[in-house]
Amino acid sequence: MNVEKTLTFPVKIGEDVVRLRQVVRAEAIAIGLSLVDQTKVITAASEIARNTIDYGKGGDVTIEVVNTSGRRGVKVVFADNGPGIVDMEKALTDGYTTGGGLGLGLSGAKRLVNEFDVKSTVGHGTVVTLIRWKA
Amino acid sequence: MEQIPILRIGDCLLVSIQVDMHDRMAINLQDSLTTRIVETNARGVLIDISALEIVGSFIGRMLNNIASMSRVLDAVTVVVGMRPAVAITLVELGLELPGVKTALNVDRGLLLIRRQIDDGAEHA
Incomplete structure (x- = not known):
C-alpha cells in the first residue's frame, strides 16, 4: 500500500473532532468517493474519534x-x-458500553468502512485503523 | 460562545441546525430547548437537520434525549430534513431513533405536530 499524503494532529477535545470531520471530508471528496461513501467514512471516523x-x-x-x-x-x-480495551469481543458488540454512550462506536464504525482493525494493549493504549476504498 | 437559535412559531419551537456541532453545543441546545419549552408552553418542537452532513451516535443520542425530555414536558418532537446519505449511514451504524418522529420537510413536520397535538386533545 502506497501513501500519497499524510496528516497527523491531536484529538483531545470536541473541536478536534469537528476538524477531523472536515479533513476526512476533503480527502474523501478529493479521491472521488460517492456522497454516501463520504458520509460513511466521515461518520465512522467521528465515532472512533469520540472513543x-x-x-x-x-x-x-x-x-x-x-x-x-x-x-x-x-x-x-x-x-x-x-x-486499552479489556474485552475486545464485547467492545465490538452492538450496544456494549462501559461509558454512557449507545455502544455503537466500534461495531457501528466497522460496518461503515471496508477495512477495520483494532489493536489494544491493556494499560498501554489502543490503535484503531479504518479504510474506505473508492468503489 | 456559538448558540443554535430557537425560534418560536405559534405554539411550536423551531430549531434549524446549520453548523457542525461539537459536543458542548449539542448539550447546550438540549438544555436551552427544555427551558424554552417550559417558558413558552410550546406543544411542539421541530428540529431541522437538513444542513447536517453527518449524524453520528452523539447527535443521535441528543435527538433521542430532546424527544424524551419534550415528551415529559407534553411537547411533540419531529426531526425533519434528514439527507438520504445520512439516513443510509444511520441505519448501517445501527442507530435507531426510538421516540423520535421524522418528516421529510418543515411543512410536513408542522402538520405532523399539529395532528399529534389534536390526537392528544381528543384522548384527553
Whole structure:
C-alpha cells in the first residue's frame, strides 16, 4: 500500500473532532468517493474519534490517502495511550458500553468502512485503523 | 460562545441546525430547548437537520434525549430534513431513533405536530 499524503494532529477535545470531520471530508471528496461513501467514512471516523477522547483520554489521528493496485482510499488511524480495551469481543458488540454512550462506536464504525482493525494493549493504549476504498 | 437559535412559531419551537456541532453545543441546545419549552408552553418542537452532513451516535443520542425530555414536558418532537446519505449511514451504524418522529420537510413536520397535538386533545 502506497501513501500519497499524510496528516497527523491531536484529538483531545470536541473541536478536534469537528476538524477531523472536515479533513476526512476533503480527502474523501478529493479521491472521488460517492456522497454516501463520504458520509460513511466521515461518520465512522467521528465515532472512533469520540472513543479516543472518551475512553482513550485523547490521542492522535493520522489521515492518509493511500493506493494499492490502482485503487485509492482514505485511511484514518487513531492512536491513544489510554487504558486499552479489556474485552475486545464485547467492545465490538452492538450496544456494549462501559461509558454512557449507545455502544455503537466500534461495531457501528466497522460496518461503515471496508477495512477495520483494532489493536489494544491493556494499560498501554489502543490503535484503531479504518479504510474506505473508492468503489 | 456559538448558540443554535430557537425560534418560536405559534405554539411550536423551531430549531434549524446549520453548523457542525461539537459536543458542548449539542448539550447546550438540549438544555436551552427544555427551558424554552417550559417558558413558552410550546406543544411542539421541530428540529431541522437538513444542513447536517453527518449524524453520528452523539447527535443521535441528543435527538433521542430532546424527544424524551419534550415528551415529559407534553411537547411533540419531529426531526425533519434528514439527507438520504445520512439516513443510509444511520441505519448501517445501527442507530435507531426510538421516540423520535421524522418528516421529510418543515411543512410536513408542522402538520405532523399539529395532528399529534389534536390526537392528544381528543384522548384527553
